[in-house]
Amino acid sequence: MLTQVADCVLTHRSELLENNAVVVLGGAGALVVDPGLTGGEMACLAGDLRALGRPVVAGFATHPDWDHALWHAGLGDAPRYGTARCAAALRDLRSGADWRARVAEGLPPEIAGEVPLDLFGLVTGLPAGTARIPWDGPPVRVVEHQGHAPGHAALVVEDSGVLVAGDMLSDVLVPMLDDERDDNDPVEDYLAALRLLEGVAGDVDVVVPGHGSVGGAGEVRARIALDRAYVHALRDGDDPDDPRIGPAARPGWEWVADVHAGQARRLARGGGRRATPRPG
Numbered sequence: 001m002l003t004q005v006a007d008c009v010l011t012h013r014s015e016l017l018e019n020n021a022v023v024v025l026g027g028a029g030a031l032v033v034d035p036g037l038t039g040g041e042m043a044c045l046a047g048d049l050r051a052l053g054r055p056v057v058a059g060f061a062t063h064p065d066w067d068h069a070l071w072h073a074g075l076g077d078a079p080r081y082g083t084a085r086c087a088a089a090l091r092d093l094r095s096g097a098d099w100r101a102r103v104a105e106g107l108p109p110e111i112a113g114e115v116p117l118d119l120f121g122l123v124t125g126l127p128a129g130t131a132r133i134p135w136d137g138p139p140v141r142v143v144e145h146q147g148h149a150p151g152h153a154a155l156v157v158e159d160s161g162v163l164v165a166g167d168m169l170s171d172v173l174v175p176m177l178d179d180e181r182d183d184n185d186p187v188e189d190y191l192a193a194l195r196l197l198e199g200v201a202g203d204v205d206v207v208v209p210g211h212g213s214v215g216g217a218g219e220v221r222a223r224i225a226l227d228r229a230y231v232h233a234l235r236d237g238d239d240p241d242d243p244r245i246g247p248a249a250r251p252g253w254e255w256v257a258d259v260h261a262g263q264a265r266r267l268a269r270g271g272g273r274r275a276t277p278r279p280g
């Protein structure tokens with residue numbers, strides 16, 4: 001089911017992990033961002049768009065994590081974009097002979113058999129510095145930053161005042177740092193990404209996170225502040241006072257406290273590889 005969140009912008013929610021696929025409507029058809037997780041969900045989205053008479057004319061993956069770079073044949077073969085770094089990471093992943101097995105290994109067991117991998121990660125990289133998604137529709141600004149994943153991009157649907165935040169600014173997931181590599185500063189990268197999003201906060205009234213609830217006016221800055229406080233606490237070795245990992249955590253999301261504990265452990269050790277695959 002599609003839900004309208006602003007003029008020309010709709011979302012389609014995945015059951016597990018509350019992933020938000022985003023649809024931007026243009027004259028020629030629809031731009032689909034991070035379409036969903038299971039074959040059934042993506043076929044449902046494709047059916048909804050057919051019913052609206054809007055063919056998919058472009059796709060976009062906010063970042064190279066499995067739950068954001070899937071695709072379904074029913075959505076058609078429109079060009080799919082991501083940042084150059086996102087596309088490179090996906091190309092690299094798919095180049096391994098055992099890539100399917102590696103991706104499948106990280107899937108949540110509840111839906112592992114329902115996630116179609118054939119079209120996973122087939123994304124064309126936009127040259128670094130690309131300002132807007134090349135498509136025949138309302139202007140959609142690309143705001144690339146590092147922090148959660150290489151080449152992570154938020155999108156600003158300018159005329160609609162919508163920030164598509166990818167895996168940032170969620171009300172259910174704490175900031176998940178890119179602390180798997182040893183060639184970056186995960187804390188500083190994340191803080192820089194939040195500063196960048198703060199810079200566009202004045203242009204938007206709605207924030208659509210990759211997971212969780214859509215936020216209205218005022219929520220963008222509040223979520224940035226909460227995420228910044230979390231990252232500061234993580235950096236300083238403090239216990240974050242954060243509703244997403246305390247007793248107030250949404251039912252079904254208690255595991256986010258484990259994500260936090262894992263990050264805190266890794267940071268305390270000064271980085272290193274993830275002990276467990278990242279869930280979202």
Ligand SMILES: [Zn+2]
Binds near residue numbers: 280
């Ligand atoms: Zn995600």
